[in-house]
Amino acid sequence: MIKKIAVLTTGGDAPGMNPAIRSVVRYGINQRLEVMGVFRGWWGLINEELKPLSHRSVSGIIGQGGTILKTARCPEFRTAEGQSRAAETVRKYNIDGLIVIGGNGSFAAAHEFYKKYNIPCLGIAASIDNDINGIDYTIGTDTAVNTALDAIDKIRDTATSMERIFVVEVMGRESGFIALTVALAGGCEEVIIPEEKMDLNLVCHDIVHGNLVGKMSWIIVVAEGAGKADDIARQITEMTGLETRTVVLGHVQRGGRPTAVSRDLALNFGKIAVDCLIAGKADIAIGLTSGKIAEVAFSVAIQKKELKIENLYKLIKVLT
Amino acid sequence: MIKKIAVLTTGGDAPGMNPAIRSVVRYGINQRLEVMGVFRGWWGLINEELKPLSHRSVSGIIGQGGTILKTARCPEFRTAEGQSRAAETVRKYNIDGLIVIGGNGSFAAAHEFYKKYNIPCLGIAASIDNDINGIDYTIGTDTAVNTALDAIDKIRDTATSMERIFVVEVMGRESGFIALTVALAGGCEEVIIPEEKMDLNLVCHDIVHGNLVGKMSWIIVVAEGAGKADDIARQITEMTGLETRTVVLGHVQRGGRPTAVSRDLALNFGKIAVDCLIAGKADIAIGLTSGKIAEVAFSVAIQKKELKIENLYKLIKVLT
Amino acid sequence: MIKKIAVLTTGGDAPGMNPAIRSVVRYGINQRLEVMGVFRGWWGLINEELKPLSHRSVSGIIGQGGTILKTARCPEFRTAEGQSRAAETVRKYNIDGLIVIGGNGSFAAAHEFYKKYNIPCLGIAASIDNDINGIDYTIGTDTAVNTALDAIDKIRDTATSMERIFVVEVMGRESGFIALTVALAGGCEEVIIPEEKMDLNLVCHDIVHGNLVGKMSWIIVVAEGAGKADDIARQITEMTGLETRTVVLGHVQRGGRPTAVSRDLALNFGKIAVDCLIAGKADIAIGLTSGKIAEVAFSVAIQKKELKIENLYKLIKVLT
């Protein structure tokens, strides 16, 4: 029977981490567990920066972006020394289970930590890139997508008024999920993603041909992992002779009030994660799969996710 | 081989109807179909108010709430006379299939129309109440939920600052979906829905007890089908002696720029609906089920939907 | 030379009160003052609920609606007994000046308090109704107006799609400012305000005539002080035979992230209020007048404000 758990957030922050923390803390306390909050991810475990969280300590955070536990990169946790010190902290504080709110990299680290020290680790899938294998939807993605969509709707106003070509770079180092989703929802003319080789000649041909029949404004969405907006814009200008502007949305996509979807997933994931720890489960991540909350083994979750893009990609082209 | 289809929107408008129209029109044209737009739902079919829609006619509507085809109640379509005139219009214009964007009532009407006149009807699930059986998510729901959540976040500011009790009435005549989803995401203290008998005594007991331990502000979400905000507020004041305010969100929840989810569902549903008509299918509705786009027989879709609420309801209580 | 000041928020909360508090606290500390925060307005002064505020205590509140100092009605402060106890608290804590963030009623109370006990009181104009005499713009108004405008834009989607008449009730018990501003910005067809007698017959005549020439949707904005939306809608239905819907925006208008205007006014007002106290001024309110931050005597500010509406009102009618 477990008595005390700890929760931490690692990797890039994602909107919805705060409601996830709220759920872990309040549901944990409801289940008669003590819940400790670890600050700055693995760093806090190594450096003994943690404290008990009360019901009230998570008041008013449900609608806030970011994470009250803060997050940080921690190269030290990749060393045996760092892991050993982290494990020591876990034992010192009699922590029976660890809930790790984060993405791929966080789960890989948790997986290793579990295997090495047999400390039960549970993951909550939080990543704006939605790039966790075996999981259809993570905390933060919906918020990031809507933020990017807002921006694209705004850019459309200028693109149409000034009859310009825009290349808009969205997040997604290894995944084109945000780019595809936003390009579809924003009625964008073209999308460039890491999963698919792009023939820029073809794009430019479309633009030139479109211009001839009166289509003067274009928005081309590019996932950051598939190229730099500036490079692509320069090439388009070279090939078509048309002025091309760029916008790099960047970190704006990470923040902001979480949407209803991001909050509801976070709150449900948090509850299930605590349930899993109580049930003696470990080494798994919680996410949404096929419309249901699912448990996915860390070993599966950290594999490269294949994005099925063909249909979506075709649809974007047909609808513009 | 079909050559011409028509599309109409019926029932209450939902954010996402416009991108659905855009998808039906542009994908239909891409598939070498003629696409007619019928105005004001069934009324337009009866009164021959329809016209061909071009690729360009649906430009710039992807981010707009409401429906450019307009929608209206049509009691006349419930009469044999009305249906017969509608069928006549379908034949006169050589329409091979009809895409009906709407909810339960719309599908029931389309189902009957199909059975009586053998006119292939396809439904696209659009209803902010998310109350269509066999379908997990409809067009418009996500936008309505986020609109209600925005409002509740704002009300929270005053509830906290003035230490007040608020009863907030959200949409949902027969379904507590919006109420439950919003209450969870908004960190609301209580939710009252049509699916569950509510003991107001218990709620008042909680409030009085909360007051004693310093919890001074409450937001109680009520689905319109489960009671009037004013009645509930009056009863709470009578039982607790505490001032209680009400907000009825009302039609604000119907409008606004569709969210990414509402748009992406709409665009995908529109494409699949056209595919179905081309494949000779009829009498079915398109919606999201288990995370995938699914075809659901009208006869199933129009049954009463059972909302699984127990877990959600418990979680709301535990987390506040 | 003053050494210690206190700040409180009274009356209805307004978005921007928090940045005003932040400014008073941080600028006050910068000027080597001690700053105390009084909780729940005058109530806190009477009941000795106050504490010193540090630079850090106001971190992260600049973008939050409501007020961290809370606010409450306080009938007791209208009694000699209550005022005397409040004055006692001021003396006990050696408070040299009091900054009152609020509206008309708050300033009237502060004015009396100053005259009776010679305690220097400074007002910061915060009222979503924008109804303070001698002041063109108060903290909170711009946010409330934009919230109401968002709602009206959403309602417009349904009004247009379903060709309906809507009566939308906005805040403004004695002032039509929000109603006029929003009706103009929202392209609304009619506005009903306390300052102007309204001939509903004329409105109905316009509606019927409009219907004949194809204008099917109407949004009529009514300030709460000029009538109940439900009453007006019923009368319109009786006179025109047309279905009319209502939306009462209510408390939603009070909350939410303050807009840039509401924040920047708040931050500037706070600074000037502290400067005034330091300069030995009292019995005045800070607000925006003729585009500049101005000092207005409490005795002037608490008079009834005359809203110049004629031009605005005419413009609304001409532009629809």
Place this chain on the structure above:
Amino acid sequence: MIKKIAVLTTGGDAPGMNPAIRSVVRYGINQRLEVMGVFRGWWGLINEELKPLSHRSVSGIIGQGGTILKTARCPEFRTAEGQSRAAETVRKYNIDGLIVIGGNGSFAAAHEFYKKYNIPCLGIAASIDNDINGIDYTIGTDTAVNTALDAIDKIRDTATSMERIFVVEVMGRESGFIALTVALAGGCEEVIIPEEKMDLNLVCHDIVHGNLVGKMSWIIVVAEGAGKADDIARQITEMTGLETRTVVLGHVQRGGRPTAVSRDLALNFGKIAVDCLIAGKADIAIGLTSGKIAEVAFSVAIQKKELKIENLYKLIKVLT
């Protein structure tokens, strides 16, 4: 007595241009004028791209960013040949007055055009940079500022969670207005503007010192005219050794639904501009000055605007 006027939008688009067009058209028609819309600014005058605008032609645009008349750069209008052709078009269509919605550059061109051809030109101040001399507030500024503020609030989530330094580049080639306004409203730690020489050593000293006392996150706003975000970030990293991220908000600030302020200014400016033409006035721009709608001679408006920044700049530093 004038009978026909024309309206055009030039320069960069600004949110509020559409409501300004709506006002000119509808108020003009109300005053028994014919109103022509010229497309793509001066280019449309040179190339005879214009058409009469009806009351209905401006329906539904009050809440849309951009401009339905489109806008374009037009180097040809700087040549005598281009101006002459434009003047020809004016005469050919019997246009008695021209309303130019735009900024500095547009007014300079209109001023010259008026002097050379005696064609009455009236300006409506529309520029997100708010850089028009003699005018306190232009159409579009308030929307741009709020868009930038939204972004900065989002970035703050990550800055705080990850304890990072961010350099955020906002619009303002020659004016620090947006940068200052947003930095104040966003609680930013530093602002760099074209009007003020910046000592980056001092900024870095503040950062290093802040770090020592536990202040780990910084947002530094830079107006595009005062430096590139990337350059500044690189220098900060070099001087402090701390990782520094950049966000360039770019064209996102140009678009979006105009705020209430942007709409109400636009609607009022449009009306006054028409009134001026009717009254035989010319060679002046309409804007907001000292809280009132004012007429400013083009010759004044096109001078370099001096931004009074000292107080604002100090306040920003004091409040962080």
